Amino acid sequence: MLRGNNLGGAPRTYGSVNNSDVSASVEAMPSNPDVGFAGFSPTELYNLSENIITNIYTVNSSWRTLEKALNNIGSRKDNQALRDKIHMTQLSTNQLISATSRDLQRLTQVVRRGNKQQKLQAERLTADLKEAVERYSLMQKKIAEKMKQHLIIPNSSVSGAEESAQNDIDDQARLIQAQRQIQNEQEFERDMLLEREARVKQIEADVLDVNQIMRELSALVHTQGEAIDTIEGSIENASVDVESGNSELRKAAQLQNKNRKKLLILAAIALIIGIIITVILVTQLK
Template identity: 55%
Template sequence: MSRGPPIGGQKSYGSMNTNVPNVGFAGGVQFSPTELYNLSENITTNIYTINTNWKNLERALKSIGTERDNQGLRDQVHVTQLSCNQIVAQTTKDLQRLNVVVRRGDKQQKLQVEKLTNDFKEALQCYSKLQTKVAEKMKVCLLKRQSSQSGAYNEDDENQYLEEEERIAAQKVLQKELVFENEMLAEREQRVRQIEDDILDVNHIMRELAAMVYEQADTVNSIENNIESVHSNVELGADELQMASQYQNKYRRKLCILAALAAIVGIVLVIILVTQLKR
């Protein structure tokens, strides 16, 4: 029994009503609340689509290698994987943008983004595991079918070769056999390469998401460091203002003392002059 997709139907992430919430942030930096809402809606829809493709691939996996297996089924699997891979790539970009937008958001909005990220990771891991199983089964069944076809053709060629008496005719048969084998090998390699190309590089996407979370944490640490630096500068400035005030008070006292001394000296000089004049 394969594990079912993480989301059976379209889930609701936060507020899903048609009214765009009024979001405001302090600090002078403005952004569109509509962008926050639309990104969340797009990511929610994409997660639902990934899980729908997961179910389609699971049904196709049960048919591969059976009598229901045909080229139409293989083409359908290929188209489904290409479409889903594009959705995964777009969802990854939307999540990166959403994490930038929500940096100045409140706690509820950040929790909503965290839930979307976790749901996307879960859906992506389920899709990737099933995609690998489909690719392995398609390659095994493809090789078995083409080996059987090639063997039947070789047997016909051998009978035809035994019936031919002329050397030129035998060489033509061998040449046709080589051409057929080369064509079959080329077709097999092309199909196997196509199957391998359809497999999504989940590790790369997971590294991008981890880097995105690390960058967000680094931004928070940088903000905290800036706050501590500003706090230290404010305390240092207050200390300097206090020292300047003390210095100014001392300077004023010195001026008062000098002025008093000058006044006393002036009075003494006046008294001396008056005394001399009276004589």
């Protein structure tokens, strides 16, 4: 069983505190994963489990990165480089979560031909990923809200009309220059508004829509639970069948003993009758 020594123990942290549990899980892997049931691929089960564990660790690592970034947003350390790092972290982690969800769906299919421990392992991994995604999604929402409150807008490239105030131009030139300044300021304000809207949309787009993924993970947990219940039901039915068979054997043995006793009694009666008849015949002949 993959990581059988971890079943029933404390939940793994997958990087949220340390990675010792992950290392222990890797060491607990079988040295030869190619030996297994007919029609069952322990190698694929091993690889999928390893990928999922690594990805859960990465999601928790991204959560810690965002947590540190959250404290810097709006402070003197806040700059465009920090915002770009947040964006790239969320983009890569969102893609990783989607890929891990697909791996879990495949793992659930693979362990259908496995044993109960392997099904429990898949159920544990699903629960761990679900917990990591929920924590990561909550951090994303906090990041998005704070970034909206502290938007970074590039400085305007418009120079304005500071250098245009010349004493030697006539009133008409001053009027034209003033109109240009107003137009430039309006364009700048419009560009600022568009830039603000674009950045807000990017912030909102970076927030992973976990609703669908959580529904998929919940469905996997339900499916895995049904599979485990089926195994337990089969074991219980087999136990009942064995007990019923033992009861039937005991009844058959008791019936056989009764029949044997009856035969012995009948044989004894027949023997006694035979002796009596023999004695009578001998007496008459004399």
